[in-house]
């Protein structure tokens with residue numbers, strides 16, 4: 001389905017089959033108990049297993065991913081479900097050195113103690129060394145924060161030939177920007193805290209898979225470990241999804257303009273933006289995204305750019321309606337002190353650029 005058809009379908013998904021007089025908007029179902037006399041089969045039973053607001057959100061996510069989805073109370077909740085439900089003692093996993101760092105910390109801090117060995121590799125050289133002996137390979141492309149690209153299809157083929165599973169973190173692209181399941185990934189994980197919700201007011205995440213066994217295992221993990229989304233957060237995320245395609249098209253169009261101008265700015269070096277990349281894996285992305293990174297002269301210059309621009313929100317995280325930026329070195333990422341990650345928001349682009357140009361060196 002084209003992006004346009006998908007975006008249109010998503011807006012009308014919930015009204016399919018509505019009873020006369022029912023509210024057009026999905027409702028927030030606040031319930032731990034459900035009225036349950038007699039045989040409990042086939043109806044919601046208890047709030048840790050069932051919630052109709054999650055179901056509405058998961059239907060929308062499933063339409064977007066073209067695959068069954070489960071929602072979680074954060075991106076890390078989704079990533080934990082994928083890792084803990086697939087791995088067992090004695091397994092080895094491959095994780096990128098330059099992906100979202102919490103995934104590495106989680107593996108090192110908790111999976112290692114359960115007998116799972118983590119091996120690290122750079123995204124830019126991910127296929128080098130092969131995938132023999134890995135039960136699970138975790139890939140993030142574009143990587144965060146360096147925005148290196150990696151060809152999902154060729155990694156998926158090689159991982160499967162070696163008998164492993166491929167999990168792709170698609171947070172930076174969203175299903176409108178990149179479709180890892182179509183490229184052979186077994187599981188997609190994503191933080192809906194970012195662009196899918198888009199308003200910087202909650203955390204949520206989801207997993208998507210076309211493998212029924214993996215789906216059942218991750219559903220059991222959620223039910224038994226108990227990390228379930230709040231109904232109100234699920235409702236807000238569903239509301240955010242309604243405008244995702246609209247927001248993304250503004251954010252990406254603006255990012256292309258801003259990246260082009262930053263690339264020509266004498267005070268900016270090492271600008272990374274997938275739209276300016278000639279990497280062959282660029283072809284797997286439907287859009288170049290709204291994230292870019294670049295290096296300013298030093299820490300002070302970068303801090304001034306981020307903090308003194310009235311249209312840049314200094315904050316970690318990305319994908320909100322407002323443009324935001326941060327110096328990743330403050331978290332210990334292996335980048336230069338003046339390295340800035342910029343997430344372009346929905347401000348009208350010329351107004352945004354004018355504000356940025358005033359604080360660039």
Ligand SMILES: *Cc1c(COP(=O)(O)O)cnc(C)c1O
Nearest residue numbers: 074075076100144171191193203
């Ligand atoms: C933010 C992020 C996560 C974690 O998501 P939370 O919602 O913060 O738990 C995972 N992967 C990537 C790429 C992210 O950007």
